[in-house]
Amino acid sequence: MPRIIKFTEALREATDQMMEADKNIFFVGLGATYRNAADGTATGLASKYPERVFDVPDSEGGFTGMAVGAAINGLRPIVHHGRVEFSLLAADQIITQAAKWNYMFGGGNPVPIVLRINVGRQWGNGPQHTQSLYALFGNALGLKVVIPSTPRMAKGLLVSALRDNNPVVMLESRWIFPVKQDVPIELYTEPLGYAKVAVPGKDITVLAYGDGFVAAYEALSLLGEQVSVELIDLVSLNPVDYETIFASMRKTGRLLTVDTTNGAFSVGSEIISKVAQKSLQLREAPSALSCPNVPCPTSTALTEFYYPTKVDIANAVLRVMHKPAITRALTFEELHLAPNLTLL
Amino acid sequence: MNTLFEAYKKMFLIRTAEEELVALYLKEKIMSFVHFYIGQEAVAVGVCDALKKEDKVLGNHRSHGHYLAKGGDLKKMICELLGKENGSSRGKGGSMHMMDRSVNFMGSTPILGSVVPLACGTAFEQKYNNKPDVTVVFLGDGAFEEGIVYETFNLAALFKLPLILVVENNLFSTNSKLKDRRSDAHHVQGIVTGFGIQYVKADGNDYEDVLGKAKKLIAGARMGHPAVLECMTYRHMAHSGPIFEEEYREEDTAENRLKKDSIKKMRQAVLHGGVSEQEIVSAEDGIKKTVQDSIDFALNASYPPKESLYTDLYAP
Numbered sequence: 001m002p003r004i005i006k007f008t009e010a011l012r013e014a015t016d017q018m019m020e021a022d023k024n025i026f027f028v029g030l031g032a033t034y035r036n037a038a039d040g041t042a043t044g045l046a047s048k049y050p051e052r053v054f055d056v057p058d059s060e061g062g063f064t065g066m067a068v069g070a071a072i073n074g075l076r077p078i079v080h081h082g083r084v085e086f087s088l089l090a091a092d093q094i095i096t097q098a099a100k101w102n103y104m105f106g107g108g109n110p111v112p113i114v115l116r117i118n119v120g121r122q123w124g125n126g127p128q129h130t131q132s133l134y135a136l137f138g139n140a141l142g143l144k145v146v147i148p149s150t151p152r153m154a155k156g157l158l159v160s161a162l163r164d165n166n167p168v169v170m171l172e173s174r175w176i177f178p179v180k181q182d183v184p185i186e187l188y189t190e191p192l193g194y195a196k197v198a199v200p201g202k203d204i205t206v207l208a209y210g211d212g213f214v215a216a217y218e219a220l221s222l223l224g225e226q227v228s229v230e231l232i233d234l235v236s237l238n239p240v241d242y243e244t245i246f247a248s249m250r251k252t253g254r255l256l257t258v259d260t261t262n263g264a265f266s267v268g269s270e271i272i273s274k275v276a277q278k279s280l281q282l283r284e285a286p287s288a289l290s291c292p293n294v295p296c297p298t299s300t301a302l303t304e305f306y307y308p309t310k311v312d313i314a315n316a317v318l319r320v321m322h323k324p325a326i327t328r329a330l331t332f333e334e335l336h337l338a339p340n341l342t343l344l
Numbered sequence: 345m346n347t348l349f350e351a352y353k354k355m356f357l358i359r360t361a362e363e364e365l366v367a368l369y370l371k372e373k374i375m376s377f378v379h380f381y382i383g384q385e386a387v388a389v390g391v392c393d394a395l396k397k398e399d400k401v402l403g404n405h406r407s408h409g410h411y412l413a414k415g416g417d418l419k420k421m422i423c424e425l426l427g428k429e430n431g432s433s434r435g436k437g438g439s440m441h442m443m444d445r446s447v448n449f450m451g452s453t454p455i456l457g458s459v460v461p462l463a464c465g466t467a468f469e470q471k472y473n474n475k476p477d478v479t480v481v482f483l484g485d486g487a488f489e490e491g492i493v494y495e496t497f498n499l500a501a502l503f504k505l506p507l508i509l510v511v512e513n514n515l516f517s518t519n520s521k522l523k524d525r526r527s528d529a530h531h532v533q534g535i536v537t538g539f540g541i542q543y544v545k546a547d548g549n550d551y552e553d554v555l556g557k558a559k560k561l562i563a564g565a566r567m568g569h570p571a572v573l574e575c576m577t578y579r580h581m582a583h584s585g586p587i588f589e590e591e592y593r594e595e596d597t598a599e600n601r602l603k604k605d606s607i608k609k610m611r612q613a614v615l616h617g618g619v620s621e622q623e624i625v626s627a628e629d630g631i632k633k634t635v636q637d638s639i640d641f642a643l644n645a646s647y648p649p650k651e652s653l654y655t656d657l658y659a660p
Contacts (some may be wrong), residue, residue, distance in 0.1 A: 028470070054503075056499070057493075057495070057499065057502065059495035059496075059498060059499065060491055061461065061491070061492040061495055062461050062464070062495025062496050062498070062499050063461075063495075064461070065458070065460070065461025065462055065464065065492065065496070065501060066461050066464045066465040066468055066496070066499055067465060067467065068461070068462055068465055069461060069462035069463060069464055069465020069466045069467075069468065069469070070465040070466070070469045070472070071460065071465070071466045072450065072451070072465070072466070073450070073465070073466050073469035073470075075468075075469050075472060076467065092455055092458050092492075093458065093461065093462075096455055096458065097453060097455075097458055097462060101451070102434055102656055102657070102658065102659045103436060104433060104437045104441050104655045104658050105432075105433045105436070105437055105441060105443045105451060106431070106433040106434030106435070106436045106437065106656060106658075107434065107659070108445075109443070109445075109451070109655035109659070110659035141657065142657055144657070144658070157501065165545075165658075165659040165660065166658045197347070230504075243436050267598075302654055
């Protein structure tokens with residue numbers, strides 16, 4: 001009997017089950033005790049664990065640093081930042097303190113903290129509320145950085161993150177919060193640091209993550225039987241699982257990367273650079289889709305052209321395969337509202 | 345046991361170690377940025393003498409004194425400065441990253457103000473687990489100007505944490521003078537107490553004044569009343585490295601520094617307390633030998649192997 005739940009509910013369930021299992025876990029974030037806390041990912045936790053869920057002042061540097069300090073003393077905080085822009089107020093604590101702590105003290109100094117940071121697109125949010133900054137976190141040595149793309153992955157990754165002894169940053173794409181999937185009720189893990197072949201195929205490797213993964217998944221049905229796509233969920237930015245990616249490319253000989261942020265210093269450019277250095281025998285030059293190198297504006301008349309859509313992804317695949325493009329007009333809802341979708 | 349004499353020995357150890365490290369630094373044997381603690385010894389020893397072993401301490405870029413006052417291992421410290429394998433951070437941290445968890449010296453970080461919320465989190469853990477302990481964090485007058493410090497005041501007061509912030513005010517942030525950084529109306533006590541944090545000012549050149557005031561504030565912190573102890577003191581050396589232009593100083597002239605030097609004053613107090621000159625000299629000679637032996641040990645210690653570059657990025 002499938003149990004279809006939303007992405008946000010999967011995160012809430014993982015948190016609840018882990019807090020029940022480990023009393024060292026506590027939750028910190030703005031509005032954490034509110035009934036719909038952290039977009040529903042902390043609903044009910046404050047009443048179930050009254051001494052372990054903390055609403056905090058609007059002091060991102062301060063409360064993030066406090067959580068890092070608690071982690072170096074053995075607690076396991078979950079810090080929630082509802083927008084990545086606000087987490088930047090805590091950049092020193094995340095990038096320079098937590099991430100460097102174990103290395104700079106010569107080992108033996110774990111920092112078991114989970115930073116849940118929401119990123120990316122949402123209607124009407126504009127340049128200062130929609131950044132993703134994947135490259136920034138991927139570049140910060142000492143962090144483990146994961147991006148859940150599906151509800152199953154969200155739950156399993158959060159459980160792993162809460163058992164890990166290092167600072168783990170989960171970059172959660174707000175766009176896919178309503179996406180649903182059959183998620184096991186029991187505790188299970190998805191490993192940090194590994195990409196996952198989500199859909200096996202033989203013609204082309206499509207590498208995507210976050211909302212880009214969901215768009216790529218939707219593109220598969222537009223392509224139908226005419227191309228056999230191997231869809232890889234990147235999952236981990238730091239470290240990147242090159243082994244899984246290269247193994248797929250040795251089979252397909254073709255690559256399309258999908259970034260739902262600007263293309264400069266992106267996942268696409270990083271992976272394709274490694275592919276080039278590796279001299280993999282390819283059938284076609286690697287191809288990359290991304291947002292343009294401008295901030296995301298607010299007007300829907302402009303955001304319509306900002307993010308790669310499922311049609312863009314399908315056509316990018318067809319281009320690599322030397323097949324004719326499809327034309328399919330997208331509705332306003334498809335372009336501007338979060339997808340109401342159940343994944344297999 | 346004469347407690348003043350014991351405190352004098354700790355202060356003398358810090359002073360002697362730092363002076364010998366200055367000599368090594370000038371011989372270019374130390375390839376690590378060094379911020380010397382000379383002149384501020386009464387603060388570290390006064391505060392740490394008011395603590396139990398279980399209490400935790402964190403520091404900043406100028407933390408040799410804090411580390412040694414809490415009981416940190418001297419040999420490991422010098423090895424760390426020399427980049428050796430058996431340094432306290434196995435050569436990866438250097439002078440700005442002191443750490444000895446065995447004595448609850450929980451680490452020091454040089455980005456100004458950064459250690460303050462980390463200390464707040466250390467106190468948070470003590471309260472979360474109902475421990476009877478407190479956390480002390482040392483910061484300077486420069487770090488006191490960082491925004492995150494004020495965020496931390498609010499958090500510590502809100503959560504009633506057992507946290508003491510010891511502000512060592514040596515009148516300089518690198519080369520910027522205090523009077524060039526704050527308006528005439530700037531009022532430290534007003535700022536601190538406005539957050540609901542207790543504030544006491546001490547003469548940082550006077551061990552007994554620091555100790556007495558620290559004891560009182562620490563007792564309050566154990567009851568959930570966080571506090572700031574501001575200690576007025578002098579930095580005898582430059583911000584980083586030993587040489588600082590004397591003519592640039594105003595209040596902290598060589599004459600004033602010497603007159604108020606805590607080590608000199610303590611030595612007098614110990615003598616007046618009935619310890620003989622001979623006993624003092626013999627203790628000093630013992631400390632000098634310990635320092636010299638530790639330096640010789642560190643100079644002969646081995647460097648970390650190349651593979652060490654790649655280890656410890658993540659904890660197992």
